[in-house]
Amino acid sequence: MGEFGIGQPVRRKEDVRLLTGGGEFTDDINLEAQVYAAFVRSPHANAKIVAIDALAARSMDGVIAVYTGQDLVDAGVGVLINDASYTNRNGKPMNKPVRQVMPVAQTRFVGEVLAMVIADTPAQARDAAEAVEIDYDVLPAIASTAHALDKGAPLVWPEFGENLIVHWEYGDKDDVEAKLAAAHTRVRVDLVNNRLIVSPMEPRCAAAEYDAAADSLTVYTPSQGGRRLQMMLARNLLKMAPEKVRIISRDTGGGFGIRSKMYPETVMVAFAARKLARPVKWRGDRSETFVSDYHGRDQINVAEMGLDANGRASVLKVETLLNVGAYLSENGVRLPMEGGGRIIPCMYDIPDFYFSVKPMFTNTICTDTYRGAGRPEANYIMERLMDAGARALGLSREEIRRRNFITESQMPYKTHLGFTLDSGDFDGTMQMALDAADWNGFEARRAESASRGKLRGIGLATFIEGAGSRPVEGMRMRFEENGDVTLFAGTYSHGQGHDTVYAQLVNEFLGVDFDKVNLIDGDTATSPETSNGTFGSRSSMVGGMGVKRASEAIVAKGRKIAAHLLQTDAERVVFENGIFRAQSSSVTLAEVAAASRDASKMPEGMALGLDETVVFENDVENFPNGAHVCELEIDPETGILEILNYIAVDDCGVVLNPFIVHGQVYGGVMQGVGQALTENVVYDASGQLLSASYMDYGMPRAAHMPMIEALFNIVPAKTNELGVKGAGEAGACGAPPAILSAVGDALSHIGVSHIDMPLTPERVWRAIQEASVKAA
Template structure:
């Protein structure tokens, strides 16, 4: 409404607090009498645990207690869960090993938690942790995704006789293979979706308190929503009543999927607090983040596409090896099927499709959801195929895509795996991006770069996302006694600007002053019972939709109260811009809210207060999409790549706040640039992590970025009342294929058509040298 309603570029109300040091992250929380925790972690990627000696550590001054896996097992602590239940091609069940919070017999990756040490200070706890001695019998390890199925590869779980978790398939392989053989043109690509390490601003931190008198456990920890963790901790792990476990998350500093999980450290700290009856705090460091926070991506993909004489797709075959790590995390095994599977084969019409996924155990940290959760990987495969098809069909990259887009006339369009694309203008979005990037005049810029000794290339990626998963969410809107309005959210804001956007929605729907709207979230003690949290770019749909529905209930109730006070039939009361009107009489919504507190002013049957909680339910998702164009320059003598232009055109449906959506695009692009250019988690052959700090792991820097021109092609979703589509994962999805496309275009003189990410200067230089000499890189 006006300058603060839907679509307005309102600056984030959170930022003053955060940028002036007034945020409250978990490490800012200290409770009187707290002890400190440190963890003993495995130095072996694969080893039997023969014993543990804690005597020397317990004798150190200030040490309070030490708990190992056997202590948790004796206390009846449960195992970490995975609910996936896929079947092999022969109908047999997937391999699903249990995961103890801390193993008692065997450790399976470097950095795995083996014991927790509690002391009077963080320094003493770390010193004592170093004095704990485990007796190991080391065994061969496997860390390579590519080698995990080799006959001689060590078995992470020997009882299964294989490192393959399951072989999941969709489609008829023989039918697709026949169409590929009969196709006019057949193209193949082999790709690596490199493993990356999420890096939230604050490393993981846990503070736990336990009050024995009322059997109440409170856990402070950065999350993406506490209800799911509350359920796991109470029901599955510590076997406590749900209402006796409270999860509190204040400022988080980014989620990216990694903050939505239950980790062993959280359980161990909570267990220690309960056992000791005193607060316990653990503050992880960045090395522990690299060693134990779940990683993302790590796929090897083989894809083939058949096209007819006109360059139209007739069939697609996709085979994926997925590294899930040593255990099954909560969602890792699902990512290709239920993450990427939502949108495969992307924005293109594919008549026949075969999809095979083989998740594999290795002696590495588990993989799980990371910004985009399977969709960036899927789009990357499809877009590299489309570039290969353009080469083979002798068509331009934009034309091969245009001929194969799902059109607006085909919508609603059912994908192969059962999802329905309700809206989108893929050709229009691509055309906007090409125009904004000055695609037609690129040859002039390439010629100018050649004069400077540089190779210039331009790349294109058109992609689709899937957002709004688990579309059930509790949201509450409540008028307070002082006239403020509280939005009590089931979603959780960990950087997306919910306090700002939700205030805009309340201003739009109820006419309440923007500055008088407050967001309450991140505490299971007051969040709605049905709270799933924030992930998969779902909050605009489920949170915004919930506010809309709660507002409608408030207006309906307000009409009854206003009608009663204005002596008018409630059906004759109109509401607009925060004002109820009946005839010549008017009342502001604030006045109605105040009157609603006095039972004497209420009509019969109306309860006091304007306070409505709804459980938003919607049985369909939404499908944001976009087209990104990247321009790069490469120094052929050093292999250094510089992004010199970036245009992002996104269709995220109705844009609630352009500033915030731009921020989401910029952040996503930065993470996509990181995967494309610099980031790569590496293990050696023995399973030792080689990239355990920012000295070794290539986080993207300012020099790797360029100005991003972010534009919108607004095609409102038809699947929810606000017309919104998720915006948080577009950048991470569009950047990798667009950047690789641009590099390959730059290297056209050398005949180089693909280099696997990350596109480091060394990789590029070696590829150029190999092309110059005719030798393999």
């Protein structure tokens, strides 16, 4: 293991470029003679579109075109698709509405795009967008997850007669009910998993140009990998051959799940560029990202668990309401089943399980994948239940977990929803966290805080993740004449540090200098044909294994060439640290690469070139897991909460670069802290978004960020040869339940039995007030 190999804390090679303004984000792209788009957005959560009058707008200075949904219909533009397929137990399929890029007849959420203006300047486009007059017939709306399924609630899609999309179930409800009733101890939690604004630093943006002669379209946009967007745009929307559509993302300022999706604005910019045969650009502003980027989370969970006298959980019932928004987004409806469902009931061995999911339509922007995508929600349910179980039985929180963990001897362990956990030392990982946090010494610290009038609490959360989804990915490796190695990846680094980690892997496997490895990604014209992108903590496994497979193929080929050059047999050639050796003679990889370009130096019958394109394919995902301990202090007079200590122990398998994985842990924890403490989307009863700016939406600040001690308990994954497990989403899984556990600990001593996220000062203060009223 060299200085730049696997496991080394190599500094990120992309940082100098990004931190010195060398990044090239979509808004940095300016196309010759480009014109600008602005969008007209619905001010109503539910309204019939009676008429759109763009006459005044069309006559304004600089205005080139105004397009409405009807123009798209007339031009034969397709619709935004969703390929989820769930059925009710009675056989009735899920309700699937058609989602037009811009609706013609009815708008269903505030901020929905209803018309697009193209003008010479951005200001002219905005002025004209304000002049487009839309006559609405306003209808009652429903935004509330808790009430959208009530009888008499306004219907988002009246043709379905209900807001319920599908009632999806797993397990035998009656049997589970009976077992819960018979259990020695039965605990229940009622939880709200708050809706979140995802807030990438870069707002959405798109620029497109159309080459009429070639009938080809190039679209620049932030993304998480362009292949899926390319296919959707070409096949489903603009009805072009995929090879005629190119998606380019040079740099992207944060993805978090929502940047992997196709949005109406992107389609419209591409449509207009083709229609006008002129480059068109649009940069969304922050207000637009609030109302039109997909949101995250938004579940209500009622869960019950039955335990025996020893604290062994034997039966579990989870009933989830999921707010999907006005349409079916690409993945929103799947999250409890295919996101959280990978793991639930998480790291616990619970034989009897009933799981009910009711996704629903509401008059809100869609929800979709957000860092963790269903797994944070699943872990949150289980951890709150475990804490409730501990309290009910008088067991410590670590002991009840220990008694219910799936053990290594049970692995491979088949989960209820059909996944196989391959590895994990849950008890050992938890113990590391407890030790690092001085868990057993806590009572003295609690007493010290109490002497200052503060309520101190310590919390524990263990969690498991399912990472590396859609485990198929291409990777291409090319040898340059100057000795550099270029990787063409279908994964797309938008903050994850692939330039660095892939270079480490090439250094490890081929001995090529770290600085001589270059990554090209974010371009459908150069990425391997099989490319899915970067999401779901997948790139370490699928991208990393792609590098490994390509390297192996190159070494195999190289040995033959080296043998030819060294006049020996390939079996006698050993490859190590970039050098092919046979006894006392040797040749370097660079020399072999050079020879591979020269037919005279190649063995007979071998094709020229050392380059390789491989497709890595795996049957299974990997299962990162961890244990977080959070210690905090509450000012009972104000409800202000301060995190004092935070321990994150992660088992993300073999760590390719601890520096980068720590960064992932810090970022994930911070987003979890945000969900737990400050972030919350609020719609009013009419479907207006009240938390529509950072004046009202609580983004966590640096001051909320605790010092985090990040540790590893490395248990290599058995599902891939690198032994890696994903690292990107763990923090967001661990932080909310760890913080809630700590607050529960601090407040249970004064009689508070329930509190929900986000723990804003007023919420905490009210919980304390109510408990003291009850106690009085």
